[in-house]
Amino acid sequence: MQAQAEIGEPEKEDLKFGFIKLTDMAPLAIAYENGYFEDEGLYVTLEAQANWKVLLDRVIDGQLDGAHMLAGQPLGATIGFGTQAHIITAFSMDLNGNGITVSNDIWAQMKPNIPKDADGKPVHPISASALKPVVESFKDEGKPFNMGMVFPVSTHNYELRYWLAAGGIHPGYYAPKKGDISGQIGADALLSVTPPPQMPATMEAGTIYGYCVGEPWNQQAVFKGIGVPVITDYEIWKDNPEKVFGVSNEWADEYPNTHLRVVKAMIRAAKWLDENNNANRPEAVEILSRSEYVGADYDVIANSMTGTFEYEKGDKREVPDFNVFFRYNATYPYYSDAIWYLTQMRRWGQIADNKPDSWFMDTAKKVYRPDIYATAAKELIEEGLMEASEFPNFETETGFKPPQSEFIDNVTYDGRYPNKYLESFEIGLKGDDEV
Amino acid sequence: MMTPNIKLKSIQDWYQGFSIKNLLLPILGILVFLVIWNVGASRVHTSLGTFPGPVAVYEQFQNLIADHQRERQKEVAFYERQEKRNAKKLAKNPDAKIKVRPYTGKPTFFDQIGTSLYTVVAGFVLASLIAIPGGIIIGLSSSVYSAFNPLIQIFKPVSPLAWLPLVTMVVSAAYVSKDPMFSKSFLTSMFTVTLCCLWPTLINTAVGVAAIEKDLLNVSKVLRLGWFTHVIKIVIPSSIPMMFTGLRLSLGIAWMVLIAAEMLAQNPGLGKFVWDEFQNGSSNSLGRIMASVIVIGLIGFLLDRTMLSIQKMVSWDKSQILR
Numbered sequence: 183m184q185a186q187a188e189i190g191e192p193e194k195e196d197l198k199f200g201f202i203k204l205t206d207m208a209p210l211a212i213a214y215e216n217g218y219f220e221d222e223g224l225y226v227t228l229e230a231q232a233n234w235k236v237l238l239d240r241v242i243d244g245q246l247d248g249a250h251m252l253a254g255q256p257l258g259a260t261i262g263f264g265t266q267a268h269i270i271t272a273f274s275m276d277l278n279g280n281g282i283t284v285s286n287d288i289w290a291q292m293k294p295n296i297p298k299d300a301d302g303k304p305v306h307p308i309s310a311s312a313l314k315p316v317v318e319s320f321k322d323e324g325k326p327f328n329m330g331m332v333f334p335v336s337t338h339n340y341e342l343r344y345w346l347a348a349g350g351i352h353p354g355y356y357a358p359k360k361g362d363i364s365g366q367i368g369a370d371a372l373l374s375v376t377p378p379p380q381m382p383a384t385m386e387a388g389t390i391y392g393y394c395v396g397e398p399w400n401q402q403a404v405f406k407g408i409g410v411p412v413i414t415d416y417e418i419w420k421d422n423p424e425k426v427f428g429v430s431n432e433w434a435d436e437y438p439n440t441h442l443r444v445v446k447a448m449i450r451a452a453k454w455l456d457e458n459n460n461a462n463r464p465e466a467v468e469i470l471s472r473s474e475y476v477g478a479d480y481d482v483i484a485n486s487m488t489g490t491f492e493y494e495k496g497d498k499r500e501v502p503d504f505n506v507f508f509r510y511n512a513t514y515p516y517y518s519d520a521i522w523y524l525t526q527m528r529r530w531g532q533i534a535d536n537k538p539d540s541w542f543m544d545t546a547k548k549v550y551r552p553d554i555y556a557t558a559a560k561e562l563i564e565e566g567l568m569e570a571s572e573f574p575n576f577e578t579e580t581g582f583k584p585p586q587s588e589f590i591d592n593v594t595y596d597g598r599y600p601n602k603y604l605e606s607f608e609i610g611l612k613g614d615d616e617v
Numbered sequence: 618m619m620t621p622n623i624k625l626k627s628i629q630d631w632y633q634g635f636s637i638k639n640l641l642l643p644i645l646g647i648l649v650f651l652v653i654w655n656v657g658a659s660r661v662h663t664s665l666g667t668f669p670g671p672v673a674v675y676e677q678f679q680n681l682i683a684d685h686q687r688e689r690q691k692e693v694a695f696y697e698r699q700e701k702r703n704a705k706k707l708a709k710n711p712d713a714k715i716k717v718r719p720y721t722g723k724p725t726f727f728d729q730i731g732t733s734l735y736t737v738v739a740g741f742v743l744a745s746l747i748a749i750p751g752g753i754i755i756g757l758s759s760s761v762y763s764a765f766n767p768l769i770q771i772f773k774p775v776s777p778l779a780w781l782p783l784v785t786m787v788v789s790a791a792y793v794s795k796d797p798m799f800s801k802s803f804l805t806s807m808f809t810v811t812l813c814c815l816w817p818t819l820i821n822t823a824v825g826v827a828a829i830e831k832d833l834l835n836v837s838k839v840l841r842l843g844w845f846t847h848v849i850k851i852v853i854p855s856s857i858p859m860m861f862t863g864l865r866l867s868l869g870i871a872w873m874v875l876i877a878a879e880m881l882a883q884n885p886g887l888g889k890f891v892w893d894e895f896q897n898g899s900s901n902s903l904g905r906i907m908a909s910v911i912v913i914g915l916i917g918f919l920l921d922r923t924m925l926s927i928q929k930m931v932s933w934d935k936s937q938i939l940r
Contacts, residue, residue: 196718203896214721220698223706225718230893232883243789245801379896402898406665473684473905474723477897 189561192223192440200231200240200249203379203476204396205487206276206425207250208466209507211475212451222443228474233377234333241430242267248444250275251428254523256549258335261524263358263532268431272554273445274515275425275452277506280338280415281400281491282345284313284392285385289410289494291316303497307417307590310349317351317370330376330384330393334365337424339373340526341415342394346371347609348418348591355531357617365530367617385409396424397486397505398478405482410494413590416503420588421510423519434554445558449513450567456508463488511574515555517581518597520546525600529610531617542600552581669904674911677904685725692720726890726905730912733875733886736803737920740810741871745864748815752822752860753852762823773816777809777874781881784808802884806875813874817866825859826852861928868924872917887913 197219201207210228213219219226231237231249238255240246242265256269284292295312296304320327331339334356343353354369356362366372376384381393386408393399394415403409415422427448434441454462467487471480485492489502506512521542527533556576562568585596593606604612611617651671661668669677696717703715724732755762788804829852837851853860879888891909894902 195716196721217698220702223702225699225721227721228723230883230896232881232892236883245789379898382898471899473893473897473899477893477899477902479899 188564189442189446189557190439192443193437194247194440195223196225196227197247197440197444198227198229198245200229200237200246201475202234202237202250202377203230203478204250204279204425205398205470205476205483205505206279206396207475208455208470208487208505209275209427209448209451210250211469212454212466213447215469216451216454218447218450219444222447224440224443224447230474234336238265238267238269241269241428244430244433247433248427248429251426252333252336252338253423253426253519254335254337254340254527255333256426256428257520257523257545258527258532260549261527261533261545263335263527264363268548269428270431270434270549270551271426271428271515272434272441272551272558273427273448274423274513274519275427275448275507277421277423277510277512278414278416278503279424279486279505280341280394280396281411282342282392282394282413282415283381283385283400283403283409283411285409286407288313288316288391289412291319292412304494306413306493306499308412309590310346310351312349313346313412314350321370327371328390329371329373330381330390330395331373332378332381332395333375334363335523335527335532337415337422337523338394338396339365340523340530341418341422342373343526343530345394345413345418345590347607348589350609352609353530355611355617357531357534359534360617363532365532367531382406382408398476398482401482401485401492402478404485404492404495405479407495411491412493414491414501414504416501418590419586421503421506421512423512423516423522426515434551441554442558442561445555446562449508449555449559449562452508452513453568453572456506456512460489460502508572513555514574514579515550515552515581516583516597517543517546517550517552518583518595520550521597521600522595525603528600529604529607529612531611534616536601536614539598539600546581550581552579663903665898665903666900669907673904674907677901678908680901681726681905681908685727688722688725691722695720695722724885726909729885729887729890730916733879733888734916736806736884736886737810737868737871737875739803740807740875741814741868743807744811744815744867744871745818747811748818748863748867749822749860752819752863753826753848753856755819756823756826756856757848757852759827762827769816769819772812773820775813777813777877778881780809780812781805781878784812785882802882805882806878806884806886809878810871810875814867814871817870818860818863821863821866822856822860825856825863828859829855857932858928861924861932865921865924865928868920869917872913872920876913 199210201210214226214228229246231240234252234255237246237249237251238259241249242259251269251271253274256271259265259267259269292312293304295315296308299305317327329342331342333339346353352368352370353373354366356365357367374390376390376393378395378399381395381399382402384390385393385403386406392409400411404411415424427444429441455466464484467480467484470476470483470487471478476483486501486504489500489504490498491501491504492498524533524542524545528537559568559573560576563570563573582597585594587594589595593603595603601613604610655670658668658670699718706713707715755765785805788801788808792801792804833851833855837847842850875886876888876891878884879886880892883889883892887909891906894905894909
């Protein structure tokens with residue numbers, strides 16, 4: 183007999199999950215292909231979505247039961263930036279996995295400002311200060327410097343802004359109170375939304391000069407010979423949380439067993455992806471390259487998924503943690519991760535007013551649900567599929583990572599003190615600032 | 618001068634009419650197109666490789682077929698696994714409710730063709746059910762015509778891309794059901810198609826009805842036909858040619874609109890297939906998109922031929938030249 187805590191039968195067995203064509207949707211594809219969903223008695227259909235907005239809307243109106251989401255999406259929706267809806271997450275899908283790419287032309291202008299090592303290769307990480315003179319020359323000529331990111335509350339928006347601001351380039355403010363949600367108030371570089379798979383084509387067409395996006399769309403630029411990735415998000419913030427699996431709060435309340443079973447299947451998938459030092463990655467790449475998932479060529483996806491990253495053509499470097507799906511407790515929904523996103527929303531004006539530290543904590547608790555994660559994980563341990571040592575110690579875990587300091591600007595982040603953290607930035611709103 | 622030998626003439630007819638004009642010239646046209654396509658394609662270098670020529674497209678078409686067969690094998694395995702799981706469930710708890718779940722794998726190219734055809738027919742039938750009676754009523758009375766004409770003129774040129782967001786929002790809000798009979802995506806595509814392809818049938822039917830010969834109207838008056846009999850016996854038969862002109866235009870529009878709607882809304886069907894391939898950005902993508910373009914064209918052509926044969930069947934004037 184199994185333990186008493188056994189999760190009951192799923193309330194809903196036919197499920198449809200949405201995703202965007204990016205390599206970090208891998209846990210969903212693997213949970214499907216390896217039969218982990220079926221092991222839980224779930225019959226899941228995976229459906230690619232056109233863009234992040236459509237995906238979010240379809241989760242809200244119930245056409246999708248859940249989806250691969252940007253970490254900022256459940257938070258943004260719950261606090262009502264953009265669409266208002268209570269979305270929760272009990273599963274963090276990955277760490278890292280993004281990059282910032284500029285066009286060949288911009289790269290040529292940046293290159294003289296970048297120090298070189300003994301082999302004549304650029305020294306990484308490259309600071310946005312190398313881009314600053316280029317942006318200034320555009321400004322002097324009265325030309326806008328356009329860059330692309332994937333969604334207003336996307337990881338990519340915050341990463342690109344973080345990198346630009348750290349290099350002294352102002353990415354502009356949002357002013358939702360005044361009805362200005364373009365995020366370009368006072369900007370040196372104008373950031374706008376482009377769906378991930380269209381990034382390379384948009385840059386090739388000259389509409390944007392660079393972008394921040396997930397894989398494989400940075401490596402695609404290298405393969406196509408149209409751009410050069412200058413930095414990965416791993417170098418902007420080591421092991422940053424990236425995507426989450428989001429469902430509406432209403433759905434989670436209605437189908438609690440189903441939700442737990444989904445989380446169980448996805449934890450197993452994440453573990454499989456990182457197992458034996460990434461030994462399963464080539465197989466995962468083959469699966470992702472199928473047209474129903476990411477669909478890009480095997481070689482393009484393999485570049486980053488197997489622990490390397492190609493910057494300028496031929497400059498391939500080891501980045502073993504470019505995509506982390508399970509190790510370092512990557513799947514655990516930490517409150518401190520949620521709070522980091524909220525600090526960036528405040529920093530750039532998406533949250534228009536000053537909020538006390540307690541508000542950040544309350545919002546994080548409303549959206550991030552480590553309790554659901556822990557129940558699912560304990561069941562997996564009970565079933566003998568996982569070891570307790572593979573998870574955080576649920577008895578003592580507070581949901582806060584120790585203060586992190588491996589950011590490109592060397593600022594230290596402690597999730598317990600969001601307002602203090604905001605004070606440490608030169609560019610960005612803090613305290614009672616308003617746009 | 619007429620050739621006295623009838624047999625010889627008919628052979629000549631067959632030879633001239635069928636062989637050269639109807640068979641040889643079309644083949645020649647297609648061949649010239651293939652050559653131009655082949656030469657042209659090899660000169661267009663995109664960032665996803667060279668533009669696919671006929672050979673590449675043929676290869677992708679083969680791949681799509683292989684893909685379809687693979688998916689069907691996976692489907693069989695899926696049902697086998699499900700059966701085993703259900704049996705296990707029953708063994709554990711004999712009262713457990715067992716339901717057979719439909720296959721959850723990806724729809725293949727051919728599945729998408731099926732979805733698109735089904736959707737276009739549904740949307741077109743719905744449009745015709747509204748447009749034909751509507752057209753008859755508008756055509757019969759010049760006052761009704763004057764009342765509706767401005768609306769028709771305003772809504773007729775609206776693009777499907779403009780209707781789509783409205784339809785999507787309305788369907789999402791109005792069609793709320795725990796166990797829906799139709800999926801929302803099907804309804805959005807279908808209503809968008811209906812809204813856009815309604816107009817040609819409506820207008821042509823109205824014009825056809827308004828242009829009935831005076832003699833026929835007089836006959837109806839002399840016989841003192843009731844309104845309903847008048848419509849059935851006089852109005853409909855005489856307006857059939859115009860009605861069909863409208864229906865064929867409508868069906869053509871319906872097919873075009875559907876593909877666009879599917880692309881934009883990511884609703885299942887050929888449009889979604891094209892968009893997904895574009896987003897994949899794989900080295901096979903362009904070839905696959907080109908293959909679907911050809912299939913979309915062929916289906917549009919077949920739909921039109923089907924309407925034409927229906928028209929030939931119901932039209933009373935067999936001497937009329939239809940093409």
